[in-house]
Amino acid sequence: MNLKYFLAKFKKPKLFTSIALFFAFLVTVPLLPVTAFSANTRANIQFVSPNWVAANSKDANLRILDVRNFPLDYIEGHLPSAVNIADIAFRGPQQGLPVQYWNNQKLGEIFANSGVTNNSRVLVYSDGRDVLGATMVAYLLERSGLKDISVLDGGYAGYKATQDVTKEFPKYSVGKFTVRDNPSVRVNLNDVRKLIGKPGVTFIDPRPEKLFRGEENLWIRNGHIPGARNIPWVTFTDAKNPHKLKSLDEIKKILADKKINPANDIIVSCSTGREATLQYVVLKHLLGYPKVRIYEGSWTEYSTQKDLPVETGEEKLT
Numbered sequence: 001m002n003l004k005y006f007l008a009k010f011k012k013p014k015l016f017t018s019i020a021l022f023f024a025f026l027v028t029v030p031l032l033p034v035t036a037f038s039a040n041t042r043a044n045i046q047f048v049s050p051n052w053v054a055a056n057s058k059d060a061n062l063r064i065l066d067v068r069n070f071p072l073d074y075i076e077g078h079l080p081s082a083v084n085i086a087d088i089a090f091r092g093p094q095q096g097l098p099v100q101y102w103n104n105q106k107l108g109e110i111f112a113n114s115g116v117t118n119n120s121r122v123l124v125y126s127d128g129r130d131v132l133g134a135t136m137v138a139y140l141l142e143r144s145g146l147k148d149i150s151v152l153d154g155g156y157a158g159y160k161a162t163q164d165v166t167k168e169f170p171k172y173s174v175g176k177f178t179v180r181d182n183p184s185v186r187v188n189l190n191d192v193r194k195l196i197g198k199p200g201v202t203f204i205d206p207r208p209e210k211l212f213r214g215e216e217n218l219w220i221r222n223g224h225i226p227g228a229r230n231i232p233w234v235t236f237t238d239a240k241n242p243h244k245l246k247s248l249d250e251i252k253k254i255l256a257d258k259k260i261n262p263a264n265d266i267i268v269s270c271s272t273g274r275e276a277t278l279q280y281v282v283l284k285h286l287l288g289y290p291k292v293r294i295y296e297g298s299w300t301e302y303s304t305q306k307d308l309p310v311e312t313g314e315e316k317l318t
Contacts, residue, residue, distance in 0.1 A: 043142040043149060044147065044148060045138050045139075045150070046150050047245055048151070048152060050154065050158060050159040053079065053123065054163060057080060059121065062120070062122075063115050063172075064081050065082065065122060065124045066083065066084045067087040067124055068126050068127050068156070069087060069130065069133070070086075071084060075167065077160070079163075080165075083114045083172070085110060085113075087133030087134075090107065090137065097301055097304075099273075100300075101140065105179070107144055108179040109177075113174055115173070116146075116177050118145065118176075118177060122141055122146060122150070123150045123151075124137045124141075125155055125243075127155050127243070131155060131243040132233065133274070136273075136277045138151050142182065142185060143186065144179040145182055153243065155241065155242075158241060186294050186295070186296050187294070188296075188297065193308065195267065196227070200265055202261065202264045203228035203229070204266060204279060205228040206231055206233040206270050206275045207299070213313055214310070214312035215312075219303040223311050224315075225269060225302065225309075225310075228269070229258045229317070231254060236278060236279065245286075248287065251287070252287070266289060267295050268283075268293070268295070269302070276294045276295070280293075280294050
């Protein structure tokens with residue numbers, strides 16, 4: 001091509017704009033996969049064994065949270081390097097409702113004071129029947145933007161049976177933890193209003209059967225969200241140790257018997273937003289269900305809304 005002719009064409013506005021866009025595209029394309037990958041990275045919550053803890057104990061980036069509610073239990077013995085922060089510290093009153101999750105600023109302060117940073121890997125454990133405290137804190141870590149989270153399968157009792165514990169308190173620096181709120185993990189009351197009775201939406205209620213059926217006079221109104229499936233949280237755990245999960249095959253059968261479609265939009269709603277976290281973690285992170293969320297207000301909030309429908313009695317499996 002004649003150089004003079006090319007330069008003359010190049011000076012024309014339309015051709016110049018096209019060439020400029022072409023080169024901009026070439027420069028931008030290599031960056032797209034990295035940007036897309038960063039935007040799509042998601043948290044991972046896993047249940048890990050005492051042997052996993054031992055194998056990862058020298059990782060300076062691993063923070064261990066002992067969320068037992070009685071400090072003397074922690075003082076008597078705990079996992080090496082574990083920091084005690086009771087699971088009850090994460091909730092309080094909000095607009096008249098009890099036991100609601102603290103705002104993001106306060107959650108960030110609690111995690112930071114426990115030595116957690118935005119780059120930490122975090123292991124959470126508890127004891128007794130408080131596996132729900134462990135899964136609740138794991139959920140709040142995911143909700144706050146952390147990516148690498150573990151729950152100790154078998155809890156403190158399971159760990160102590162095979163590994164050494166300590167009475168020594170850990171030394172650590174208080175870093176900075178900025179909450180990067182992840183709203184995709186939860187629904188609010190307005191969302192629930194729109195989702196009740198909608199095709200492709202399943203509510204799971206992990207409360208005890210009597211509470212679900214409305215047979216105990218505990219709340220302002222007693223019963224459950226219409227159409228909800230009752231799967232008490234204890235059915236997912238070992239009868240002798242509630243911190244030990246049943247096999248995933250056993251859990252899949254429980255869900256199949258309740259006609260839970262993994263492809264549905266699944267909302268887990270309990271009493272106070274705590275019981276729901278165990279089934280949330282199992283369904284979303286261990287079984288890989290694509291859309292599982294928690295209604296944090298749960299029956300504490302729902303039961304106060306007199307315009308919302310309440311069902312009593314046995315669930316209706318349709």
